[in-house]
Amino acid sequence: MMIKLTAYCAAILASFAAAAASYTVETERYQSSYPQHYRQKIDVYLPKGKGPEVGMLIIHGGAWRTGTRAQMAPIGRFYAERKIVVGAPDYKLSDGEGTGDQVVQMLAEVQDALNHMTDKYPDVLRWYVAGHSAGGHLAGYLFATNTQLAGLVSLDSAATYIPDLPIAYKRRVTRPTFRIDQELESSPLYHLRNIGSHSG
DSSP: HHHHHHHHHHHHHHHHHHHTTEEEEEEOOOSSSSSSTTEEEEEEEEESSSSOOEEEEEEESSTSOOGGGGGHHHHHHHHTTTTEEEEEOOOOOOOSSOOHHHHHHHHHHHHHHHHHHHHHHHTEEEEEEEETHHHHHHHHHHHHTTTEEEEEEEEOOOTTTTSSOOOHIIIIIITOOOOOGGGTOOHHHHHSSSGGGOOO
């Protein structure tokens, strides 16, 4: 029994090693129109070999106030093993005061991260964007405002149309980041007036 278990564990470790050998991970700094800060970085999961033909930007969540790109490492590895180049960016987080243009800067920086990927890998035929929670909101905004994106995966994001959220939820979750006058323009569904804008 022990011999079989040892052989099984060895096979599992070998499969992990083979998967890790199929891609590389590099941390890069992306350029932004906003002043440089330490979170303007992106982890790039690049499959080895020819291609890739498909790319994805994956955006972490954390109520716009917490979280890091490291949260997305399992997803980055998963897709890189399947010959998809993946970028996982950080972005400037909210200070929780609900003032200024904090959400505007976040939206601009994830766009900057997307531009970094598309400029670096111009031969990729299709780009997708994905995000979790607050990252799902940011990903949804990118998809709604970029016709070159082929698809969106938004996981557990309630902020697709912020003006319609319950007041109690907004006070607790969105108001620490969004000013009231920013709710509409920051909502992905507001920009998806033409449902066919991403077709073809």
